[in-house]
Amino acid sequence: MTPETPSSSGSDTSRPPIRNAEERLMVAVRIRPLKADEATRSLHAVDKKNIVILEDDRNDVLRQKRGVDKQYSFDVVFGEDSTQEEVYAVTTRDLIKDVLNGLRPGSNYLEDLLGDVPLATVRLFEGCGCNMMVLHLTMPFRYNATVFAYGPTGAGKTHTMVGDRSQPGIMIRALNDLFETVKNNEEEYSVTMSYLEIYNEQIRDLLNPSSGYLELREDSRGRNIQVAGLSGDINDLHGRVINERSEFLFLEIVMQLLQKGNKARTIEPTAMNNTSSRSHALLSVTVRHSIPVDKKDHLRMRILAGSERANKTKNRGKRLQEGAHINRSLLALGNCINALSGGARYVNYRDSKLTRLLKEALSGNCRTVMIAHVSPSSTQKDESRNTLIYADRANNITNKIERNVFDVSYQVTQYQTVITELRDEISRLQTKMKEERPRSADVNRLNAEERSSEVRNLREQIVETFKTQMKLRRKLMEIDSHLLGLGMEAERQHVIISHWESRSNKLYKNSINESRARTQQSIRRRKIVTADGFRSAGNEQDETSDGESEGEAAVQQAWTELADIEREQERWSELRTHIEQKLEICRQRGVTLEDKLPSLLSSDDEREILALMCKVHELEADKMALQSERLVRQHELRRRDLIILRYDRQRQLCEEIITRQRQILEEARFKLPSDLQELYQMYQQEIHAATYTDLGLSQLSSTPDKLPPISKIYSDPIFRRNGTGDSDASGLSPPSSAESGEDGLPIINDSSVDRVMGQPVSRPGMGMKLPPLPPSPPVRLNESGSNRL
Template sequence: MPVSTRSKAMMNHEQSRRQEYTNPHQGLKEKMRALTLLYEQQKRASFSLRNNPNHLHHSPKPQDLRFKPHDVLDSCKKGDKDPNFAYDETKENNNVADADRVFGTNTAPVKSSTVIRKLSMGNGAEKGENFEACGGSRIMVFVRLRPMGKKERENGSRCCVKVLNRRDVYLTEFTNDNDYLRLKRLRVRHFTFDSSFPETTTQREVYSTTTGDLLEAVVEGRNGSVFCYGATGAGKTYTMLGTMENPGVMVLAIKDLFAKVRERSLDGNHTVHLSYLEVYNETVRDLLSPGRPLILREDKQGIVAAGLTQYRAYSTDEVMALLQRGNQNRTTEPTRCNETSSRSHAILQVVVEYKTRDGSMNIISRVGKLSLIDLAGSERAIATDQRTLRSLEGANINRSLLALSSCINALVEGKKHIPYRNSKLTQLLKDSLGGSCNTVMIANISPSNHSFGETQNTLHWADRAKEIRVKGCEVNEEVVVQVSEGPDQAKLVLELQEENRELRVKLAEQQQKVSTLEAETLADANNNISPTPPSISSLMTPPSALTAQQKKKPRHSLLSGTCFTPESSKRRKAEDAVKELQLTVKALKMEMERMKREHAVQMKKQKEELMKELCSKKSEKTPERGKETTTTRRIVTRGSLRPKEREKELIKSPSHRFASPAAAAKKRSFWDITVANSPSLDRRKTRSHVPPVNQEAPSMLLQPGFARPRTTTTTHMRH
């Protein structure tokens, strides 16, 4: 090596050594990072082992659970073990260094899942580890990967998603075959959620992990929301509704709810009310009794869908029938990815009211509300004709999902103003996102590499949603306290009753005086006018009595018109006298009424004074139980959601309640959407009109017993 070159090299070496010396933390930082990652991995491994000892049989040994970037790649390569996760060795170079570089871009670990899995139970330390001491709780976020569809396999789709340890989701971006520059580059992104469900997860598992705890809280009088979120065809409706063989969260939750209600029927009285609505093209519609669009109103309780039907349900079967009816009315449309794509957001709301008496015979009323939301999926479409109905639907769906993402952003950033008002959906979800509610979000994703963009978006927003904090979920409770009275109070009440009696006697005397006065006046008047005046009693008697008396009298009565004196002047005089008398009677009656009123007011005042006195005395003394008299005091602990007493089965409730809003600028775009070119403008239909699809696991909406009849009739609608 020439001297100059050697000296240069030595200089470089020196420089780097000097640099290392001047920045001693550099190496340490890296080591720390590596150690932290290792620690996280070990923690997760030990947690999964602790929680699921059976897992040992299926999962790798604990030491293998250490974080190794090749894990995903290796698992990708093991086509025999996981045929869905297709990994093409010839195309990808398994460049670990590259993968390493992108690994951990999103590794912000969520808090230990043993803790975060517990839902907020208000003060609930006794209910388990309430994961935040700050009074609020985080939205629980779960991810569910659906299996690869038959069509997708036929199209040569490759699996780009892998779920490991029931928590970690690895998303692989396959490079384009024609992109020679990046051909050997592999990008893997890593996300962590409260729980992640691989394609083999059963509906029951999904339900019990996501919604089981939440339902318990609802029965106790708290609010809960579950919403499914994801691209079209990602499995939202499957997760929420499911099939006849594999019922989804909605069905399992209802079954569980009635089971819990039956269990508790000894402690009190439960009532279950149900409503089902959809938001289609920014209009809110009642799915249980379709009609005109509903208007969202804001009242003290938040946003309510005025006129929404609420059915009282007594059994699971009844709810199933209602769900079936609702789903038949739901708007669906075949899309590129899904034969029965839901084009609307559907919200099933179940209100559980629980009434019981405590030891002191106080009536305790608790109202819990469970909202189960199946969002419409957005579609990254090959848009050409922008004027079709489909494109309008897509635009509205994406608008509301965009509004949802803006709200998520604002909530995550802790902004004061959350733009709920930007769409009907966000108005309705206000409670679930920012209110006092236990909220669960299930992000559904497809394994196909053709849906990479949508999957990435879904995972991104799900990852953001993890940071949303909701208010501590309190119990919606109202207590009607029965206060027992002591002997003093009883005495006071007796005195009051005595007083009341005296006042009544006085009133009767006054009335008597008035009548006497009236009679005298009438008598005087008659004496002055006519030699044969009509008796006061005859004037005071009602017309029927008067006729009876008249019958007894001779026909030449003053009122009969056949006067005993033939002169017309005399007759006129008599008539005038009668009129005058009648006027006097009227005036006297009015006077009597006025006096009665005055007297009543006087009595009321006296009563009130006495009552005040009674109350002040009562507050001075501690009430004793078991005495003869009781009064009722109403204390509202929190009645924000209390529905009115519902006697009838069907109640049109203008005050039916959902969550609510505000306005703002969106932070960043949510779905990169272009709008589909609909084959026909006239093909919008409800689920009842969707023809059956030949699938392995047909949607519950297609089952004859559950939802759509197997008819191929189509309704043509024009907008």
């Protein structure tokens, strides 16, 4: 039987590094091996990109649609014999390498120069009985990377992400890569670790369980999620781990702490998995330069507790309540995925701690890989199907890589300012070289040895001051960019507010106070949350939580965010003033030091040293100029990518609309005007030409996301009549000319639409705002019993 292909998401198996400003999430699926006690299977991998769910009720004539095997396409499908190494190599290795790239010695002089940059935090979010694990890495000046494993309980997430000593999973391999990267650096590092648990929406410190429940906090933009009071810094593994160059020790200590924390976790067996934990847990391992740091880089790994059905896991009482919390988090996650894939303007991450912690991975400045896990067993068929549907929806999520996406012209101006300042400094140094010869008194005052030591000393101080200046200048640029980003974010919130207010016929300006007041009320309400994470049962509470429209929630959220942004702007402006003062002091110091130089220079060698210092400054200025150029080029490429992406979305929508309209025309037996037929022909030729250019003839027939060429539909076996020599394996009959009308619009049945076009961008009801479409044509049975429009 020909399987249906509801998705058209597949592209290349080995995904090239992500460079676009907007990039779809990479979606992979892993099938765990069938166990000895699992007799029948419900799905299998077709090839490296396709997976098929076998429908056992295909002979049930009353449920025709369900009788067709469903095929799903993903970026990559790992079969039951896939190895841990293969999964890591295809999904994660490049992602991590790319992000860690900046840690390599000499790879980024300026960033090394800054010295105050935390290098990476490896985070593992896990849970037995879990539904998800996430690995997340953030580098400053770069994008972030996240890998998360998803799937029902017992489907193999822990195996993929953690594994065991003989088959280490992604987390261990990522830590290993991290270690490999930093161990070659000469500098000293410190490693800290924290381990927390979210159990029934409460956060506990697993390395210090007696510390009680901890609070989850985020910055004004809801991005820098932090857990207040977490004992991460106390559990400092110190530089010794890496400085001793012992890979084993590094991983061993991490594993030991993981084990220690695991003992404190809430783990209970369920009927489906003997080691099913009832919580989500987040392990963080942070690597930093020994120099104090004030930024956060994250390589996070998370495993999230899994969704399950109470009747399957045989959970009762307390377990059932835990399941409710686990499912609540996952429901919230599902809602986020739905909203994101439907292109919703407003996505509610606040429904659970899980979604708050995953916000960045799903929507933020992040390159993301999702590995959905399924069991091949027929006993878990429903869970597998739901997982694949989720994964398929996730294909539509586009993560925005925000690094350097802020106003480029502004940033370029900043680069130019710094370059001008550097060039001024160079010319000042050059003038010094030409200045008056050293006064003999100065030279004679010191003997040669003392003089050379003083010159060396002075030179070091000048270089040090130069480095500090560069660091402060960089910081200023960063602060300005951040302030710019905050300004844009504030603007965005205003747009959201005015959008919703205008939809409810309110004048934005007139309702500012009212709207703000509503927001404050909502914040007060939000604080009234009971210990188990549910809102308290007051009437007022129910009224607001249940009765609020999506628009009101969005406006309230926007006001809250706006207030946070304003506070953040204030804070960063103060910081800017402070850094500016420091820079000025540093600049003055540099000038004073440089002034001392000519009086000490007596030989050509010493003048040569000064010339070399000029050279270093020049190189730095050149480097900045190159960075600035690169920024402009990158921006241009991103801009073009974005335009292509938008055109592509428009094209998909157009194809969906055309297909639906063709269905309606067919249903109404409408005689096509000849000019429209011509347009169809032209369109068909265009598609053909584009397909030929893009993919080559070999793939023409299998291009899934193009509108089917009109004549091709006639020649497609599924439209040929039974009895014409080509028996139709799918059981679908072709249209007779009487049925299709004289002008012969091909009859399109729903399965063929899905097969050739892939999932529509958005079905009505998925959140996408499309013009209202008429209901789908009814399904009728023809003589042979097959479904047709």
